[in-house]
Each structure stands twice: as structure tokens, then as C-alpha cells.
Amino acid sequence: xxxxxxxxxxxxxxxxxxxxxxxxxxxxxxxxxxxxxxxxxxxxxxxxxxxxxxxxxxxxxxxxxxxxxxxxxxxxxxxxxxxxxxxxxxxx
Numbered sequence: 001x002x003x004x005x006x007x008x009x010x011x012x013x014x015x016x017x018x019x020x021x022x023x024x025x026x027x028x029x030x031x032x033x034x035x036x037x038x039x040x041x042x043x044x045x046x047x048x049x050x051x052x053x054x055x056x057x058x059x060x061x062x063x064x065x066x067x068x069x070x071x072x073x074x075x076x077x078x079x080x081x082x083x084x085x086x087x088x089x090x091x092x
Contacts, residue, residue, distance in 0.1 A: 001067075002029045003090060006058045010047055018077050022051040025083065027062060048081035061085040 004027035012024065029043035049068070054060050061084045063070075068082035 001061050001063050001084060003087065004029045004046075004048070004060055004062045005042075006054050006056055006060060007045070008056065016078055018075065019049070019079075022049055023053065024048070025050045025054060025060075027060065027081075029062070030059075046081055048083055049077070049079040050083040052083055052086050054083060054086050059087040059090050061087060 006025050006027050008026040010024035010026055025048050026045060027048055028045050031041040031043060046062075048060075048062050050060075052060075063082050063084045064080060068079050069077050071082065071084075
């Protein structure tokens with residue numbers, strides 16, 4: 001699981017029927033600051049499935065791979081990244 005910051009959203013013209021009712025968010029993973037008191041290092045952007053409706057600039061916990069589709073078991077969803085939680089406060 002990684003901590004990410006929401007930087008936007010994705011609009012789909014067509015989607016699989018099992019993906020209705022949520023949004024796709026464009027997020028950037030955050031790493032440890034390079035120096036004490038510095039800003040977190042940003043990683044490569046990715047797109048995740050979001051049922052919690054996180055807003056722009058929100059910090060979220062993202063699960064990836066097989067763990068991303070685990071909350072939907074036994075149903076299958078074709079996703080590779082999932083917003084597992086919206087974080088109120090995060091201290092690096």
C-alpha cells in the first residue's frame with residue numbers, strides 16, 4: 001500500500017459495467033522527504049479506482065495489484081489500483 005496525492009480525475013466515454021458508481025483518479029505516489037523538513041518526493045503518476053470520492057489534493061492510501069480487487073471478492077473488477085482510504089493527516 002502506498003500513500004498518494006490526488007492530482008485530477010479521468011473521464012471515460014465507455015467502461016465495463018462492473019465499474020459504474022465510482023470515479024477514476026489521477027494520483028502521484030509520495031515518498032520520504034530527501035531532507036528533514038523537506039517536501040515529500042513525488043513518484044510516477046498512476047490512475048486508480050475511487051469509490052470514496054476523494055477530492056483534488058487529498059492524501060489517500062492506494063492498494064495495487066491483486067490486493068486492489070480483493071475488496072470486491074467474489075465479484076471480479078478489472079482494476080489494478082484502488083483507493084483504500086482517505087487520510088486526514090500524514091506525518092513524514
